[in-house]
Amino acid sequence: MIKRSFLYQLIFKRTGTMVLTAVLGGIILETAIDNISEAIFFKYNKGKLWDDIKHNYVKDV
Amino acid sequence: MNFVQKTTNLNKVLKGTSYVSSYPLTPSLLVIQEKQFPLDNAKYYLNVNSLYSALPSGTGIFRAVQGVTVKAQYRYVHTDVDLPSYKNLRRTSTIEPTIPAKETNEKRKAFTYLSTVGTLMCGTLAAKFGIVKVVKYLDWNQDVAALGTSEINIGTIPEGKSITFKTPVEIDAVRTVPIESLRDPQSDESRCKKKEWLVCLGVCTHLGCVPLHNKGENVGGFFCPCHGSHYDASGRVTNGPAPQNLEIPSYFFKDENTIVVG
Numbered sequence: 001m002i003k004r005s006f007l008y009q010l011i012f013k014r015t016g017t018m019v020l021t022a023v024l025g026g027i028i029l030e031t032a033i034d035n036i037s038e039a040i041f042f043k044y045n046k047g048k049l050w051d052d053i054k055h056n057y058v059k060d061v
Numbered sequence: 062m063n064f065v066q067k068t069t070n071l072n073k074v075l076k077g078t079s080y081v082s083s084y085p086l087t088p089s090l091l092v093i094q095e096k097q098f099p100l101d102n103a104k105y106y107l108n109v110n111s112l113y114s115a116l117p118s119g120t121g122i123f124r125a126v127q128g129v130t131v132k133a134q135y136r137y138v139h140t141d142v143d144l145p146s147y148k149n150l151r152r153t154s155t156i157e158p159t160i161p162a163k164e165t166n167e168k169r170k171a172f173t174y175l176s177t178v179g180t181l182m183c184g185t186l187a188a189k190f191g192i193v194k195v196v197k198y199l200d201w202n203q204d205v206a207a208l209g210t211s212e213i214n215i216g217t218i219p220e221g222k223s224i225t226f227k228t229p230v231e232i233d234a235v236r237t238v239p240i241e242s243l244r245d246p247q248s249d250e251s252r253c254k255k256k257e258w259l260v261c262l263g264v265c266t267h268l269g270c271v272p273l274h275n276k277g278e279n280v281g282g283f284f285c286p287c288h289g290s291h292y293d294a295s296g297r298v299t300n301g302p303a304p305q306n307l308e309i310p311s312y313f314f315k316d317e318n319t320i321v322v323g
Contacts, residue, residue: 007171007174007175008170008171012174018174021178022181022184023185025182026186029182029183030189
């Protein structure tokens with residue numbers, strides 16, 4: 001667990017660092033959401049995706 | 062004394078600690094700090110003095126004021142009621158009243174700011190998606206963009222014949238000309254990815270006619286028959302009304318013999 005005083009002194013005290021954190025955090029959040037949702041999709045649809053059934057239709061793979 | 066003449070002033074002083082009344086009181090009982098002082102009912106307390114005289118002397122906390130300008134009010138001492146405590150509603154860092162607020166900043170504000178940053182993050186994401194959506198809406202369709210590129214096999218074009226193929230003499234000419242002397246200063250290096258090949262739109266920048274190759278004042282250059290603009294072998298304007306050099310489309314060499322334009 002990150003200490004509150006650490007967060008406050010380094011990030012929240014100055015508006016600049018706070019906004020920077022928000023923007024960088026947004027980028028990280030987007031990547032995380034993309035990867036996680038994709039992983040869930042692939043797990044849920046396992047066996048139904050093109051990569052899984054490709055060998056039935058394409059001979060020379 | 063001013064105090065006596067203007068009783069409103071006196072009233073202000075006394076408010077905090079005293080009973081103040083404009084009426085002659087006939088209280089049967091005075092309650093002061095849990096002690097009860099019974100007064101004689103038979104006696105009338107018509108003014109301040111008479112009331113005051115009935116009070117137990119030396120306590121110094123009970124007064125009655127009489128006058129026209131004194132507001133009529135009764136105040137009662139609620140010493141039996143405890144002040145409510147809101148400790149269970151306070152943050153643990155602010156319960157202790159002697160600690161300055163400055164020192165509890167971190168504990169009080171960190172979580173609030175954390176939630177603000179979280180909201181900002183999601184807001185940034187939402188704004189980004191919105192902008193991307195608008196930009197994609199204004200952009201080419203994928204199918205149109207796919208049709209926009211064309212491949213040209215330059216291996217089949219004979220040297221000197223094509224309007225896009227420069228001979229060594231022409232290359233020398235366009236590379237040695239001082240850039241400052243041109244109307245639209247651009248170097249040949251910045252216009253041509255391979256020095257032998259000029260890829261440009263055959264549209265005059267003046268009014269959009271089609272310039273003719275190997276005509277005009279420049280060797281291997283272009284000449285626009287409409288209003289007499291001259292371009293050199295690099296497509297740069299050297300004379301005439303045209304304001305800019307011939308436009309270079311985006312292109313790249315796929316391999317030695319193939320250009321992809323678009």
